[in-house]
Structure formats: C-alpha cells, structure tokens
Amino acid sequence: MADLTDILALLRSVDTPTVCNAIEVIDGKRGFDAFTRGTPLSSDLKGVMVGRARTARISAAAPPFEPAxxxxAxxxxxxxxxxxxxGPRVAxxxxxDPHPxxxxxxxxxxxxxxxxxxxGALTNGVMRDLCDLAPGFPVVAGHIGPSHAFVHVVEVAGPVTVFGLTVRPDDWVHADRHGALVIPETHLAELPAAIAKMQRTEAIVMEAARAPGFDFQSFEASWTAFENART
Structure with a gap:
C-alpha cells in the first residue's frame, strides 16, 4: 500500500476529473456524486489543491448586526x-449571500x-487581486469583484455547501479549474492503483486514435479492448 505522502503527491499531479474517474474504478460502477456542479472560476489554470477541509461561512452584502x-472573536x-x-488542508x-x-x-x-x-481555497464567493494572489495558492471561486464590501465570518467549522457539494470539516477535498470533489477516506489507499489502471485502459483507445490510418475498424477493435480491460 502506498504511503500517504506518496498518495498526496500523486493527487497533486492529476486533475480533478481523473480523481472522479478513479473513484468510479474503485467502486466498479458509475454513480459517484460527491462533486461540484456548475462552472467555477480559477485563479490558476494549472493549480491543484488537495487536503483536509477547513470550513466556514461568510456574508458580505450587509453590515453584521452582532457586536463588533x-x-x-x-x-x-x-x-x-x-x-x-x-498535513495538507484546503479552505x-x-x-x-444570495448574490455574493x-x-x-x-x-x-x-x-x-x-x-x-x-x-488552496474553494468558495462560491468572490475573489479579487488576481495578479497579486499568493503564488502557489489557487482559488476556485464563483465570482470576481473589486470590493470586500461588508465581508465577515458568520460560522466556523461546520458543514458547508459550495457549488452544490456539501463539505464537512476534515473531509478530503481535491479541486482544480474543473471544480472539486470529496474523496471518501476509505478510497485514499486505492487511488494510486485505480488511477494507473484508468490511464492504462484509456491509452488503448487514445494511442489507436493517434496512430496513422485510424478508422472505424481500428476504433472498434481498440474500444472492445478498452471495455475488456476496464471491467
């Protein structure tokens, strides 16, 4: 079994769709649904974040009503x-706010x-200072805007929902420009083998498609081999 350090290094090297597919390889079926919906914005098109969730809720549309x-505090x-x-953590x-x-x-x-x-940070809220964000700290957000308005923290360390994905403190999160997912902790140790298997099987079709003379017959043969290899 791979060491956790090696697993996390691997996860930082692949995109979120790859992890989604690998979880389905582990499950042996489609149906994994702990992922975001919609189209987020990313401060870093190559940025990948992996870690245990640190969660909070904020509001900015109006001044806070509580004492300063x-x-x-x-x-x-x-x-x-x-x-x-x-260890690694993700905010x-x-x-x-209905409209952040x-x-x-x-x-x-x-x-x-x-x-x-x-x-990194995952939020349905707003980011700014796009040219001055901390290097190597990607932000996946819902909006871009110029002002912090009345932003303040309203809740710390509870379940949150971002882009339709519910995340709890200490959940394992993987996120990039495509969105985010929660990795079942029971799947972590199996991910390296699942990712390797998925990459091997997909290569059957992609290598055929990139070869000279690719046509329907060669596609059909490669697809059959692909389906046999992934079951």
Missing part, C-alpha cells in the same frame, strides 16, 4: 481553525492562508 467584539476563531492541524468557504458581492479572497487572505500551510 463578537465579530472580531469569531474572526480569530476562523483563523485558528484554518491554522489548526498537521472551503461558503458565501451565504464581497471578495474574501485577495492578496492578504491568500498570503495568510498559504502561510498557515493550506494548499
């Missing part, structure tokens, strides 16, 4: 939660979260 001291609870824990932050307007993710927050050791 309560807001400040919750903000520190938020950063404490983000900084807590060993998953749900913006609860306030950018929580910019130069300052990406720099702080990267400093805490997080590998």
């Amino acid at each position: 001291a309560t807001i400040r 919750r903000r520190m609870d938020y950063y404490r939660h983000m900084a807590d824990g060993a 998953v932050v749900e913006d609860i 307007v306030g950018a929580y993710w910019g130069e300052l927050n990406t720099t702080v979260h990267k400093g805490f050791g997080l590998s």
Whole structure:
C-alpha cells in the first residue's frame, strides 16, 4: 500500500476529473456524486489543491448586526481553525449571500492562508487581486469583484455547501479549474492503483486514435479492448 505522502503527491499531479474517474474504478460502477456542479472560476489554470477541509461561512452584502467584539472573536476563531492541524488542508468557504458581492479572497487572505500551510481555497464567493494572489495558492471561486464590501465570518467549522457539494470539516477535498470533489477516506489507499489502471485502459483507445490510418475498424477493435480491460 502506498504511503500517504506518496498518495498526496500523486493527487497533486492529476486533475480533478481523473480523481472522479478513479473513484468510479474503485467502486466498479458509475454513480459517484460527491462533486461540484456548475462552472467555477480559477485563479490558476494549472493549480491543484488537495487536503483536509477547513470550513466556514461568510456574508458580505450587509453590515453584521452582532457586536463588533463578537465579530472580531469569531474572526480569530476562523483563523485558528484554518491554522489548526498537521498535513495538507484546503479552505472551503461558503458565501451565504444570495448574490455574493464581497471578495474574501485577495492578496492578504491568500498570503495568510498559504502561510498557515493550506494548499488552496474553494468558495462560491468572490475573489479579487488576481495578479497579486499568493503564488502557489489557487482559488476556485464563483465570482470576481473589486470590493470586500461588508465581508465577515458568520460560522466556523461546520458543514458547508459550495457549488452544490456539501463539505464537512476534515473531509478530503481535491479541486482544480474543473471544480472539486470529496474523496471518501476509505478510497485514499486505492487511488494510486485505480488511477494507473484508468490511464492504462484509456491509452488503448487514445494511442489507436493517434496512430496513422485510424478508422472505424481500428476504433472498434481498440474500444472492445478498452471495455475488456476496464471491467
């Protein structure tokens, strides 16, 4: 069985669709549905984030109604939660506004979260400072905007829903420009073998398609071999 360090290194080297397919290889069927819906925006087209979720909810459309001291204390609870824990982590932050307007993710927050050791942020909310975000800290977001508006933290370390995907604290998250998914922890150890098998079987068809003289007959033969190999 692969070491967790090796598994995480592999997961950082592949895209999210690959992990989705590999989970179905492990399950032996289609039907895995713990993934995002819709089309997110990505600050880094090559950026991949993998880690255990650190979760929160924010709001920015209106000023907070709670006392300033309560807001400040919750903000520190938020950063404490983000900084807590060993190993790779991903910030998953749900913006609860019906139409998110306030950018929580910019130069300052990406720099702080990267400093805490997080590998990226997933949010249905807003990002800004696109040319100044912390290098190597991808943000997958729902919107781009210029202002932080009245952004404030309203809840820390509870279940959140982003792009239709429910994420709980410590869930394993994989995300990139395509969206995100939650990896069942029971599947982690099997992912390297599943990814390798998927890549081998897909290569049967792709190598045939790239070869000179590819036609329907060679496609049919390669597809038959592909289906036999993946079962």
